[in-house]
Structures are given as C-alpha cells and as structure tokens.
Amino acid sequence: MKKAYKIEIKPTKEQKIKINKIIGVSRYVYNFYLIHNKEIYEKEKRFVSGIEFSKWLNNEYIPNNPDKAWIKEVSSKATKQAIMNADGAFRKFFNGKAKFPRFKKKKKQTVKAYFPKNNKTDWTIERHRVKIPTLGWVRLKEYGYVLLNAKVYSGTVSQQADRYYVSILVEEENDINNSSYSEGIGIDLGLKEFAIISNGTTYKNINKTAKVKKLEKKLIREQRSLSRKYESLKKQKNKKEGEATRQNIQKQVLKVQKLYRRLYNIRTDYINKIVAEIVKTKPEYVTIEDLNVSGMMKNKHLSKAIASQKFSEFRTKLISKCKNNDIEVRLVDRFYPSSKLCNKCGKIKKDLKLSDRVYKCECGYIEDRDLNASFNLRDAKTYRVAQ
Numbered sequence: 001m002k003k004a005y006k007i008e009i010k011p012t013k014e015q016k017i018k019i020n021k022i023i024g025v026s027r028y029v030y031n032f033y034l035i036h037n038k039e040i041y042e043k044e045k046r047f048v049s050g051i052e053f054s055k056w057l058n059n060e061y062i063p064n065n066p067d068k069a070w071i072k073e074v075s076s077k078a079t080k081q082a083i084m085n086a087d088g089a090f091r092k093f094f095n096g097k098a099k100f101p102r103f104k105k106k107k108k109q110t111v112k113a114y115f116p117k118n119n120k121t122d123w124t125i126e127r128h129r130v131k132i133p134t135l136g137w138v139r140l141k142e143y144g145y146v147l148l149n150a151k152v153y154s155g156t157v158s159q160q161a162d163r164y165y166v167s168i169l170v171e172e173e174n175d176i177n178n179s180s181y182s183e184g185i186g187i188d189l190g191l192k193e194f195a196i197i198s199n200g201t202t203y204k205n206i207n208k209t210a211k212v213k214k215l216e217k218k219l220i221r222e223q224r225s226l227s228r229k230y231e232s233l234k235k236q237k238n239k240k241e242g243e244a245t246r247q248n249i250q251k252q253v254l255k256v257q258k259l260y261r262r263l264y265n266i267r268t269d270y271i272n273k274i275v276a277e278i279v280k281t282k283p284e285y286v287t288i289e290d291l292n293v294s295g296m297m298k299n300k301h302l303s304k305a306i307a308s309q310k311f312s313e314f315r316t317k318l319i320s321k322c323k324n325n326d327i328e329v330r331l332v333d334r335f336y337p338s339s340k341l342c343n344k345c346g347k348i349k350k351d352l353k354l355s356d357r358v359y360k361c362e363c364g365y366i367e368d369r370d371l372n373a374s375f376n377l378r379d380a381k382t383y384r385v386a387q
Contacts, residue, residue: 001324002153006167007130008141009157015135019157019164022074022113026082027104029057029071030111033086034101047094050087054080075134081114107253112156112167123152123168130166132157138166146170161257184285186377187278188338188370189314191305192357195274198374199281206270207308212263219259226252267310275317285328287377288315290384292334319386330383338373338380 011019037048048056058076062068071079089101104111115133117123124131128143132155146168155168186198195203206212229252233245278286293312297303322329332338340352344365352359352369359365359372367375 001172002169003172004167004169005146006165007143007145009130009164009166010139010141011135011164015138016164018135019113019159022078022115022157023111023159024106025071025074026078026113027106027111029079030082030086031103032057033083034103037090047090050080050083053087054083057083075114075116077116078114081116082111107257112158114154114156117152117154123155125150125152125168125170130168132166140166147172161261162254163261182281182283184287184378185278185281185283186287186374186379188373188377189289189291189309189311190370191302191309193370194270194309195314196368196370196374197278198371198378200371201277203274205309206267207305212266215259215263215266219256219263222252222256222259226256267308268313271310271314271317275314275321278318279321279325279327282325283327285330286318286322287330287332287380287383288318289336289338289377290331290334291315329386330380331386332377332380332383336376336380336382338376339369341372341376343367343372343375343379 033048033050033053036053040046040048057071062071086101089098092098093100115122115135118133122131122133125146125148127148129137129139131137135157147170150170150172153169153171155166158165158167188196190196192205193202194205197203226249229245229249233242233249236242236245291311293306296306299306319329337348339359340349341347342349342359342361342363342365345361345363347361347363349359349361357369359367359369
C-alpha cells in the first residue's frame with residue numbers, strides 16, 4: 001500500500017537557497033506555460049501539450065534568449081514536472097473537472113520543488129534525517145512517523161510561511177485489523193457542532209473556541225496593517241523611503257502567512273483527530289451526507305463559516321482512513337431528509353425550521369435535531385458506497 005507523509009524539515013542556509021531557487025524556477029515555468037498556451041490558442045486555435053512545450057523551451061526559447069539561461073541551472077526533471085502539472089491542470093479544465101488554470105503567486109507559495117530519484121541512495125530515510133537528491137542529508141524536525149529504510153517512490157519540498165516541508169510517497173504493508181466490528185454509525189455535519197454521531201458522541205465547532213477567535217482577530221489586525229503599508233507605498237515618491245516600506249511589507253506579509261498557517265494547522269489537526277477517533281471505534285460502516293459544499297458556499301452569510309469547517313477535507317480523509325481499515329463508507333443523497341424524518345415512525349415533518357433544535361413528532365418522539373439526523377443517516381437504506 002502506498003502512503004503519503006508530510007514532515008517539517010530543518011534545512012541549512014545553503015539548502016534553503018537551493019530549495020527557493022527550484023521553487024522559483026518551477027513557478028516561472030508553470031506560469032510561462034499558461035501564457036504560451038493562451039497565445040498559441042488565440043493565434044492557431046490549438047493546445048500545446050506539456051511535452052511539446054518542454055521541447056520548445058529547451059531547444060528553441062532558451063538558446064535564442066540567453067538571459068533566460070538561469071532556467072537550466074536547476075534540475076531539468078524539476079522544471080519538466082512543473083510543466084506536466086500545468087498540463088494536467090489544462091486537461092482537467094478541458095474535461096470539465098476544474099476551472100481554468102490560475103497563475104502561481106509567490107506570496108501564496110503553492111509551488112513545490114520536485115526532487116527526482118537519481119540513484120539508489122536518494123530518498124534514504126533515517127530516524128532524524130532524510131537524504132534528498134541534490135540537497136544531501138536534511139534534518140527532520142519531527143521523526144518517528146515514517147518506517148526506517150522505507151521504499152520511497154517520489155518526493156517534493158514546499159515552503160509555507162518561512163517553514164519547509166518534505167512530502168514523500170512510500171510503500172507500506174496494509175495492516176488491516178480483522179477484529180470484530182461494532183454496529184454502523186451515522187455522522188451529521190453542521191455549523192453549530194462540527195459532527196454529531198449516532199453513538200452519542202458530539203464534536204464541537206473548533207472555530208467557536210477562544211483560541212481560534214483570538215487568532216482570527218489578530219489576523220484581521222495584521223491584514224489591516226499590511227493594507228495600510230501598501231497604501232503608504234503608493235503615496236511615497238522617494239525611492240529610499242519606498243525601499244524601506246517594501247522591506248516592511250515583506251515582514252508584514254510573513255506575519256500574515258504565519259497566522260494563516262497557524263489557523264490551518266489547528267483546523268487540520270482537529271479533523272485528523274476526529275477521523276482517527278471514529279476509525280478506532282471500528283464501526284461496521286460509516287454513513288455521511290453527500291454535501292454540496294460548493295453550492296453551500298454561495299450563501300454569502302454562511303460561506304466563511306462553511307469554509308472554516310473544512311467539510312470536504314473531512315470527507316476525503318474519512319474515506320481514505322476507512323478504506324485503509326476495511327470500513328465501508330456510505331454516501332446518502334444530499335436531498336435525503338435526514339433532519340425532517342422521524343426516526344421512530346418515519347413521518348416527514350415538512351414545517352421543520354432551522355431554529356427548531358429539538359425534533360418533536362406527533363407520535364411522541366422527542367430528540368435533539370442533529371442526533372435524530374444522525375440516526376436517520378445510520379438507518380438509511382438508499383446510498384452509494386464511496387470508492
């Protein structure tokens with residue numbers, strides 16, 4: 001079984017320079033491919049594949065433009081991988097699976113440095129370090145997650161808010177626990193509480209905690225400070241003063257990035273822990289709603305709250321974790337009336353309002369609205385199995 005790991009690393013100054021250089025070239029080549037493809041399509045009405053662009057770049061463009069020779073100063077496999085990533089983004093767009101590819105921005109740091117495996121000793125993993133091609137041995141900030149001397153297929157290095165991470169894909173044995181399973185469970189996701197499970201467990205909304213609220217307020221203050229610095233730069237005419245302001249802007253950008261990263265880590269860690277706890281209960285099956293998150297995000301009053309809940313990430317990780325542990329995940333249609341359906345008599349309460357937090361049926365059944373929904377999801381007869 002192939003398994004991916006993402007671990008923070010502590011590269012030296014020289015290694016950081018190499019990583020930043022590869023990331024910068026990869027970002028430039030990615031964006032250049034998008035621009036070139038757009039120009040060719042407007043002139044000739046055809047699509048340039050990643051392989052065709054790579055040949056043109058190395059054999060025609062760089063030789064005829066000596067000022068772009070720095071592109072070849074990094075690994076050719078790294079630049080080719082960036083081109084093929086853009087090629088894949090175009091093909092997803094043509095197949096209707098994604099939007100038109102966007103340019104990679106330096107501040108968002110969405111580009112990864114690809115390091116190919118050139119020989120057998122590359123990507124060797126030890127307790128406290130990993131051997132990355134062209135970089136050599138790099139210390140791990142965290143260790144004990146990856147098996148020693150595990151077989152690594154590929155790896156990338158990324159930078160996020162002045163921190164560096166290595167992502168590797170390794171081969172591991174699939175240890176499925178064949179012990180007896182408990183009954184199935186239903187999970188109702190919401191905004192008041194993150195998840196309500198039919199076994200009685202409730203997971204609170206992490207975004208309502210004092211810690212997250214404090215970080216969000218701090219983020220707003222830092223963003224306002226960054227905006228003021230940009231406005232100040234527009235008014236300055238002296239080059240020396242402008243240079244000092246630009247340096248302050250870069251420092252402020254890093255502060256904002258660190259806060260974004262902190263919030264991201266808190267929410268992602270919370271989701272990982274919930275998924276792990278659900279799988280440890282060894283349910284026979286798990287049933288969730290097939291939520292239309294993109295449609296829900298169109299509600300301007302709830303879009304921020306929905307985005308911060310990370311429902312899509314929770315679903316992806318739950319399906320992956322359950323698949324590795326041989327647990328069936330059932331997806332119920334998004335129009336299934338889980339909240340309006342009485343779990344006792346099966347009658348649908350059409351006049352149920354969002355403000356009604358307690359479900360009361362004519363048959364005498366009284367239950368918490370979200371818990372009743374989780375019961376109905378657990379007992380749903382119409383569903384499809386997640387692949």
